[in-house]
Amino acid sequence: MARLVLKFGGTSVADLGRIRNVARHVKREVDAGHEVAVVVSAMSGVTNQLVGYCRDASVLHDAREYDAVVASGEQVTAGLLAITLQSLGVEARSWLGWQIPIRTDGAHSVARITGIDSPLLLERMAKGQVAVIAGFQGIGPDNRISTLGRGGSDTSAVAIAAAVGADRCDIYTDVDGVYTTDPRIVSNARRLDKVAFEEMLEMASLGAKVLQVRSVELAMVHGVRTFVRSSFADPDAPQVNERGEPVGTLICDEDEIVEKQLVTGIAYSKDEAKITLRRVQDKPGIAAGIFGPLAAANVNVDMIVQNISEDGRTTDITFTVPTADYERSLALIDGLSSAISIEQVSGSKDVAKVSVIGIGMRSHAGVAAQAFEALASRGINIQLITTSEIKISILIDAAYTELAVRTLHSIYELDKT
Amino acid sequence: MARLVLKFGGTSVADLGRIRNVARHVKREVDAGHEVAVVVSAMSGVTNQLVGYCRDASVLHDAREYDAVVASGEQVTAGLLAITLQSLGVEARSWLGWQIPIRTDGAHSVARITGIDSPLLLERMAKGQVAVIAGFQGIGPDNRISTLGRGGSDTSAVAIAAAVGADRCDIYTDVDGVYTTDPRIVSNARRLDKVAFEEMLEMASLGAKVLQVRSVELAMVHGVRTFVRSSFADPDAPQVNERGEPVGTLICDEDEIVEKQLVTGIAYSKDEAKITLRRVQDKPGIAAGIFGPLAAANVNVDMIVQNISEDGRTTDITFTVPTADYERSLALIDGLSSAISIEQVSGSKDVAKVSVIGIGMRSHAGVAAQAFEALASRGINIQLITTSEIKISILIDAAYTELAVRTLHSIYELDKT
Numbered sequence: 107m108a109r110l111v112l113k114f115g116g117t118s119v120a121d122l123g124r125i126r127n128v129a130r131h132v133k134r135e136v137d138a139g140h141e142v143a144v145v146v147s148a149m150s151g152v153t154n155q156l157v158g159y160c161r162d163a164s165v166l167h168d169a170r171e172y173d174a175v176v177a178s179g180e181q182v183t184a185g186l187l188a189i190t191l192q193s194l195g196v197e198a199r200s201w202l203g204w205q206i207p208i209r210t211d212g213a214h215s216v217a218r219i220t221g222i223d224s225p226l227l228l229e230r231m232a233k234g235q236v237a238v239i240a241g242f243q244g245i246g247p248d249n250r251i252s253t254l255g256r257g258g259s260d261t262s263a264v265a266i267a268a269a270v271g272a273d274r275c276d277i278y279t280d281v282d283g284v285y286t287t288d289p290r291i292v293s294n295a296r297r298l299d300k301v302a303f304e305e306m307l308e309m310a311s312l313g314a315k316v317l318q319v320r321s322v323e324l325a326m327v328h329g330v331r332t333f334v335r336s337s338f339a340d341p342d343a344p345q346v347n348e349r350g351e352p353v354g355t356l357i358c359d360e361d362e363i364v365e366k367q368l369v370t371g372i373a374y375s376k377d378e379a380k381i382t383l384r385r386v387q388d389k390p391g392i393a394a395g396i397f398g399p400l401a402a403a404n405v406n407v408d409m410i411v412q413n414i415s416e417d418g419r420t421t422d423i424t425f426t427v428p429t430a431d432y433e434r435s436l437a438l439i440d441g442l443s444s445a446i447s448i449e450q451v452s453g454s455k456d457v458a459k460v461s462v463i464g465i466g467m468r469s470h471a472g473v474a475a476q477a478f479e480a481l482a483s484r485g486i487n488i489q490l491i492t493t494s495e496i497k498i499s500i501l502i503d504a505a506y507t508e509l510a511v512r513t514l515h516s517i518y519e520l521d522k523t
Numbered sequence: 524m525a526r527l528v529l530k531f532g533g534t535s536v537a538d539l540g541r542i543r544n545v546a547r548h549v550k551r552e553v554d555a556g557h558e559v560a561v562v563v564s565a566m567s568g569v570t571n572q573l574v575g576y577c578r579d580a581s582v583l584h585d586a587r588e589y590d591a592v593v594a595s596g597e598q599v600t601a602g603l604l605a606i607t608l609q610s611l612g613v614e615a616r617s618w619l620g621w622q623i624p625i626r627t628d629g630a631h632s633v634a635r636i637t638g639i640d641s642p643l644l645l646e647r648m649a650k651g652q653v654a655v656i657a658g659f660q661g662i663g664p665d666n667r668i669s670t671l672g673r674g675g676s677d678t679s680a681v682a683i684a685a686a687v688g689a690d691r692c693d694i695y696t697d698v699d700g701v702y703t704t705d706p707r708i709v710s711n712a713r714r715l716d717k718v719a720f721e722e723m724l725e726m727a728s729l730g731a732k733v734l735q736v737r738s739v740e741l742a743m744v745h746g747v748r749t750f751v752r753s754s755f756a757d758p759d760a761p762q763v764n765e766r767g768e769p770v771g772t773l774i775c776d777e778d779e780i781v782e783k784q785l786v787t788g789i790a791y792s793k794d795e796a797k798i799t800l801r802r803v804q805d806k807p808g809i810a811a812g813i814f815g816p817l818a819a820a821n822v823n824v825d826m827i828v829q830n831i832s833e834d835g836r837t838t839d840i841t842f843t844v845p846t847a848d849y850e851r852s853l854a855l856i857d858g859l860s861s862a863i864s865i866e867q868v869s870g871s872k873d874v875a876k877v878s879v880i881g882i883g884m885r886s887h888a889g890v891a892a893q894a895f896e897a898l899a900s901r902g903i904n905i906q907l908i909t910t911s912e913i914k915i916s917i918l919i920d921a922a923y924t925e926l927a928v929r930t931l932h933s934i935y936e937l938d939k940t
Binding site for chain 2: 122125156159162163164166167168170171172173174175177178179181182185186188189190192193199200202205206249250251348430
């Protein structure tokens with residue numbers, strides 16, 4: 107017997123038929139003797155509709171009112187799933203954020219969970235009652251509903267799993283796990299049985315859209331074993347592997363991963379734009395003078411490379427920003443104080459970032475060199491490089507994205523088990 | 524300066540355009556210096572959709588979950604109206620039932636309000652902040668959302684008006700007041716300036732669908748002056764009468780009505796079915812033996828007449844039930860214990876109830892006789908009669924409904940001011 111938290115996203119609860127499917131997944135776990143809490147999102151499309159209402163009512167809407175409006179979507183799903191579970195003979199009740207309560211810092215529309223009062227939940231779960239919890243929401247110090255930001259239901263699920271000391275947090279989604287890379291680009295991409303928290307964090311933030319970055323961070327901090335699996339598998343006879351375990355990807359502590367791979371996956375992101383500042387006068391404080399205003403304007407600068415130029419008195423700076431912030435960033439650079447002399451500003455949105463990720467890199471040299479050689483052999487020009495302990499990111503011309511991903515996936519033999 | 528509670532129903536908040544219209548009504552009252560609380564229903568159609576979801580999820584759904592699902596509709600409207608008010612420069616915030624809190628007896632889906640904690644509301648209203656309150660909902664002793672039953676937003680508004688000691692509760696609706704009868708039947712029906720609580724109670728329960736019966740009861744008990752007016756009037760230049768007062772109907776204590784009319788209005792209901800039991804053995808306990816099982820089955824028996832039949836040993840009993848309960852009632856009668864001997868059961872759904880209402884009747888004889896004569900002169904046969912201090916109800920063939928209403932409206936001169 108285990109204590110489980112199951113999370114189902116918007117597409118998994120899109121209509122009453124799918125909610126019934128979810129209920130059968132839950133019933134299977136209850137019948138197996140587990141204590142179960144379920145976290146649900148709004149029915150797909152509902153949140154967008156509610157957000158649209160708020161925007162149409164006023165462009166500058168009060169985030170507290172936005173939260174009251176938008177949180178209603180998860181409330182509906184939670185009630186409907188509880189009703190459906192009861193109709194299958196499973197004891198269940200819905201819980202809204204304020205009822206548990208799930209306490210937040212009260213930062214409306216972008217709240218962070220500060221604590222969850224779990225005794226009552228645990229008591230009910232121990233008695234065999236399934237707790238159906240509205241995701242994405244909590245209550246702030248102002249006694250008002252605060253939402254966790256888009257995709258916040260993943261975060262709710264992991265936070266609840268941590269609070270109730272769950273043995274596992276199952277994230278049911280529209281894919282059956284985390285892959286070595288995007289299967290739409292590399293047809294023989296392989297589902298990973300296990301991924302370390304650190305690796306998943308890099309994959310999530312680099313564009314693999316399976317899990318929200320915040321929920322992975324939270325899972326890592328609290329050591330919540332998080333299992334990504336498919337909500338579209340047959341609930342009554344889910345796929346199992348050769349060891350009889352359900353099919354999916356377990357995100358866990360690296361200690362739990364016996365055979366560590368050198369490279370675990372290849373991620374990519376086309377949501378990158380590059381800006382180059384040429385012959386910037388090289389003096390102390392220049393980086394702060396440029397990146398301070400961008401940070402103040404909430405532009406999330408990612409890769410930064412600075413070189414001394416030929417003359418030795420000026421420097422060239424290149425960095426990337428999200429595509430959506432490209433024009434705004436150029437305008438901000440243009441409006442910089444005249445104290446910062448920049449001879450030329452250029453940029454491009456036609457770039458992509460390809461990343462090689464793996465905790466095995468820590469103890470192995472040569473992984474980066476292998477990537478550079480492989481890309482060069484394909485005639486792919488490297489524009490920028492940044493590295494961390496477990497990751498190498500390379501900025502290239504966007505047109506070569508798929509070729510680069512396939513090349514890297516192949517040289518690290520990710521298609522082989 | 525006055526303290527006002529304004530209530531807007533589903534059709535008045537059907538979309539963002541109409542919500543903006545509502546906001547302008549509210550702003551007008553705020554600009555006039557009043558303290559304002561607003562009670563809103565769900566956007567029209569939303570509650571039906573949510574109720575449908577619950578029914579489709581399970582015919583026998585948990586009323587506690589139903590409440591959590593259905594109450595979300597008012598939550599959305601409250602947030603959107605608060606946002607819209609703010610966009611017009613009016614300080615406002617939304618309040619959900621559990622935030623005030625509006626306490627109920629916890630009878631899910633049919634809850635009754637037991638108390639409202641008003642100090643915080645009053646404090647905010649005194650500071651000029653409009654309280655936008657989600658109608659139809661409260662919180663029960665189980666710390667869960669409980670709804671007040673369909674049309675419960677009227678009741679919410681009146682209860683809140685009583686709790687905050689409002690000078691008036693304005694019910695904005697799709698008609699501009701209470702009429703002497705249905706204007707679709709009598710084209711010269713007249714809008715009443717004032718109606719006594721007791722009269723309105725009879726009109727509401729007899730088929731004039733302007734206000735929920737429960738809200739009128741509550742208004743009477745707490746002496747809440749309730750003003751029925753149109754939400755479709757121009758918010759910035761609402762219609763006023765010759766005394767500069769807004770157009771509508773005030774429902775108030777009869778002491779406030781200076782010129783009392785003999786008859787105030789003619790109501791009718793086609794939602795009636797008649798059942799006649801012939802030659803029922805006349806012995807003690809016979810009425811209880813018949814009406815007990817009907818009451819136990821939640822059939823709301825309305826008019827009852829019992830006559831001794833010719834033989835002197837048996838009795839004939841005729842009564843009416845709502846049309847929807849007709850077949851069920853016949854089945855219940857059919858299944859009565861053999862201890863009750865009934866020679867013949869007959870009935871009809873082709874009947875209608877027409878009622879003459881007026882507090883003036885109390886002190887004037889002859890009102891009933893006048894009605895009987897007028898109907899007889901038109902050849903309308905009277906099937907049943909019941910009377911109270913301020914009302915005469917007559918059951919007739921449904922085909923004559925409109926003729927009867929027009930005839931009665933005319934003989935009491937209700938078309939004349």
